[in-house]
Every structure is written in C-alpha cells, then in structure tokens.
Amino acid sequence: MSRWGIMNRNDQLSEHFTLGELIRSETAERKEIDNMPPAELIPKLKRLCDEILEPVRNHYSIPFRPNSGYRSPILNREIGGSLKSQHCHAEAVDIEIASISNYDLAVWVKDNLSFDQLILENYRPGVPNSGWVHVSLKEEQDDNRLAVLTYSNRRYEAGLIA
C-alpha cells in the first residue's frame, strides 16, 4: 500500500494545508456527502498544495481556506458542476484571501506560478472581494497550458479583466 493509502481529514498535505481543507465543501457538509477522494488522487491534491497554495500562502502571509480541491462525482452532480471540471480530478482549486482583491491575487498567480488554467471567476470591478480565483494544474508539467481567462456573466474572455 502506498503511503497515501490511509489518511484522514486532519492529516497535513503540506505545511499549511490539511486534506480536510482540500476537500471541504459546504454542500457536502449540508447534504452529508462523503467527499473523500480515492487514494490515487491524494498526490495530485498535494501538488496543488505545493505548487499553488503554499506559494500563495507564503507570498501574502495570510491564512486562507481553499475551496473544492476535490469534488466527488456525487457532490459534482449535486451542485450541477461540469463533468469535465478539473475539480473532479483533483486538478483545480478555488482561492480567496480576506483583504486581498481577487483581481490582484489572479495577477500575482499569473506572474509568479505555473498552471494549466487561471480563471478570475465572477469578479465585479470595484468590489475587491467579489468572485474567486480558480487555478488548475495538470499531472504532467508539460501539459500545462498557461491559459489566463476571466469568467463573468456566464462567458469566458481571454486575459484578466477588471
């Protein structure tokens, strides 16, 4: 059995983030859905921690709780998410940091990290804490597309738009 075979929510995936924080979902809690990922996806969640969340945490020095690092098929159906969502493959995480503009956070990620897709989602110009920042990561570094998008009013546009 791999060293990821038996884990519980309180186990650390990296210095600042536990498994529980990576799989947290208000809908899962409300509907009592077990959102625990299969063991083979744990290394991908750890990569999200090491390559995305820890650099952000260390840059801003502000604790934050990520969202939806993993979304089980049952949970994804419950929230009406896309079957192609990278959240379902433990390849994407949503980030918001109290007191930091989501636009500024997205710009920092774009300028400093490697990623597959960076999406500034549902951000409203002039409302710094509106929306959130979605960051995804492919299993193979070479597959990362470095795509930068803004999503609002149900459509995608290229670049970060404030």
Ligand SMILES: [Zn+2]
């Ligand atoms: Zn997302």
